[in-house]
Amino acid sequence: MRALVLTLVAVLAACGPAKGPAGAPAAVAAFPAARWVPADPTYVIAAQTFRDAQSSFRDAIDITGMVFGVEASEIAQGLQRILAVDPMNPDAVASIGIDLSGSMVLFSEDVDPTFVVHLTSAEAMANFLENLRTRGLRTQSIVSDGVEVFTAQLDRDVFLSWALDKEWLWVHFSGKADSRDWFEHSRKPAGNKWGAAWAWAEGAARAAAKSPGVVGFVDLRDIANVMTSRFPEVKPCADQFAPVERVGVAIETDGKHVAGRLTIDVGGSAQAIASQLVAPPPGWAAASDRAPIAAQWNLDLRSVADLANACTGGQVIGGLDARQVLDNYGVRTVRALVHSLDPDDRSGRGAISLDLFHRRFFASLLDEVPMRSKFEKSRTYGAYQGKHLSVPFVATADYVLDDRVFLAAMGDGLLQQIGTGTPAPGTPPVLAIDLIPSGLPVDIWQWLFQQVDMPSPKRLAQRLQSWADLHLGARIDGSMLLVDAVGTRR
Known part of the structure; x- marks a missing residue:
């Protein structure tokens, strides 16, 4: 269960206003957090609001959890043990400064996920993070362009890093003690190679739902290359997906009705x-x-x-x-x-x-x-x-x-x-x-x-x-x- 919960921490991220840097695709206007996507991501999944992400994640657990014998309450308890807050509880996350009406984004330059969320109170979030350290969370930190980036080891193979800059919070998961590149590439993206993929994903999302709250894409070929470099034994399986160029993600939910679609470009x-x-x-x-x-x-x-x-x-x-x-x-x-x-x-x-x-x-x-x-x-x-x-x-x-x-x-x-x-x-x-x-x-x-x-x-x-x-x-x-x-x- 612990491994499952740690995995779902990353998935949750899939599920606040500012003008993006030069080169950010115009299509991300509805998803302000996407301004922080690095130049060449392997996947990007954005939610218009944190509420949309919560609803999408909860509905996904309610449906898929029936198959695997997992309930949303179990996941919430596991996440709270790891993060010291239940990210599925709107009141709980609002109390630590997260903007329920602000956007959030999940991305990676390989497979290790980073998510960025908008805050209503940077002070409340800073106090929450400081309390974690006071309660015994051991951290190390480095300073990147004036922003302190913290890292803590949660498990033998799970490292958590975060950074707080004005009204934005970055959280990064990895399987090893990572460099600060993940943060620097996000905070100051060096261009935009993902605009066309995002435009394609938004078009696929509009075809799937009237008002999708969660939209994104996955470059499956890049993901396969990263995975086979780390785990050569998966190459025979990864090779079977070579015809797939990219995958679009769209989720729409209103509390009564939920609809999700994967649009898989299989080409010829x-x-x-x-x-x-x-x-x-x-x-x-x-x-x-x-x-x-x-x-x-x-x-x-x-x-x-x-x-x-x-x-x-x-x-x-x-x-x-x-x-x-x-x-x-x-x-x-x-x-x-x-x-x-x-x-x-x-x-x-x-x-x-x-x-x-x-x-x-x-x-x-x-x-x-x-x-x-x-x-x-x-x-x-x-x-x-x-x-x-x-x-x-x-x-x-x-x-x-x-x-x-x-x-x-x-x-x-x-x-x-x-x-x-x-x-x-x-x-x-x-x-x-x-x-x-x-x-x-x-x-x-x-x-x-x-x-x-x-x-x-x-x-x-x-x-x-x-x-x-x-x-x-x-x-x-x-x-x-x-x-x-x-x-x-x-």
């Missing part, structure tokens, strides 16, 4: 990705409409096998590499929907849809059903020839299995609906997951989470109920891969 690889997409069955979109659970992965899994192998050392499942796993199961794509479910009664209404490159694994599963031929009848489900299987005292289902697809459904007429109708227009998404938490009882959510070994399944099911709907999606748009996360609170 977009066409290759699109060519590996497999469309769902023709009636899938209609059949999954308003389902409490609707999920689809439409990108041929074989196309990402090399990526999985490079980033896992070829140990994906049970010592097998990705291609061996896929060869065992023969699966290209995966889709599922659930309208209702009663595990005790072995009943419900839902379906799965798999595109295959061989049928061996699923044929072997069906062969395990005793006297299957006595309990099934041939049926036509729109474009597919399949079977209706009814095993007394066990379950009733419809299925299709051939060399290309495996479809299975419970619920009268559902597979017929999936196999008929008009396909959804346009290119299918790479990924789409849509949840309506109120559509299933809490105990059913808990049971489902238990089946996939999610952490704290009971608590996760309860937390999910605070959302009216959630969506995670990825799709190709021109030369961009757009990754969206959207949620509405109840």
Whole structure:
């Protein structure tokens, strides 16, 4: 948890007025703290106000924390132990002089993050920092152009530096005792090489949200170069992302609705990705409409096998590499929907849809059903020839299995609906997951989470109920891969 919290300290920074130095891009007018970005950053993420950053960070924890079993309150407590203040509490940060209505910015010239925040009271911040030293925080300092820069070691591999100049506070994290270059390059930027990237990121943000409070970009190639120079063992994984030039970040939140987007410039690889997409069955979109659970992965899994192998050392499942796993199961794509479910009664209404490159694994599963031929009848489900299987005292289902697809459904007429109708227009998404938490009882959510070994399944099911709907999606748009996360609170 300590390592996670230290990492999130840096992430928090992503989430006060002055005229910028010569060379600062005009596009940063809405983000005054961006005046302090150095000439050649590897990433820049700016928030219009500290409140925007807090809201974005809190919402991100509420959504992603459900997956990892982490709650915002736990993160807040961990941050307070490290920083002596809860940065997620508006009153707490305001009391030490931080301007809740002022902008803030996160940037780096490698990977070590620096953030700059506007202050309403430099005196209150100075007193807070002095109290930390009085309470035993051991520091060293150097003077850079009349400004004292302090450094403290928080952990074996975590160093914290800060500087206070008039109404601005700089905070820098690094894995070693750093030089003062990070501060000098920020306080007096020697030009601007990031203006074009920022303009691109702002354009992507406007396409994603009406009024994004957090905007930024990441130069993934520069980040990869830094990481491979520090950790050569990650190079095979980093090389898989070579086609990605940059990533845009946009977050919009108003307390009720939250929307975030990553705009990933994949260049010419977009066409290759699109060519590996497999469309769902023709009636899938209609059949999954308003389902409490609707999920689809439409990108041929074989196309990402090399990526999985490079980033896992070829140990994906049970010592097998990705291609061996896929060869065992023969699966290209995966889709599922659930309208209702009663595990005790072995009943419900839902379906799965798999595109295959061989049928061996699923044929072997069906062969395990005793006297299957006595309990099934041939049926036509729109474009597919399949079977209706009814095993007394066990379950009733419809299925299709051939060399290309495996479809299975419970619920009268559902597979017929999936196999008929008009396909959804346009290119299918790479990924789409849509949840309506109120559509299933809490105990059913808990049971489902238990089946996939999610952490704290009971608590996760309860937390999910605070959302009216959630969506995670990825799709190709021109030369961009757009990754969206959207949620509405109840």
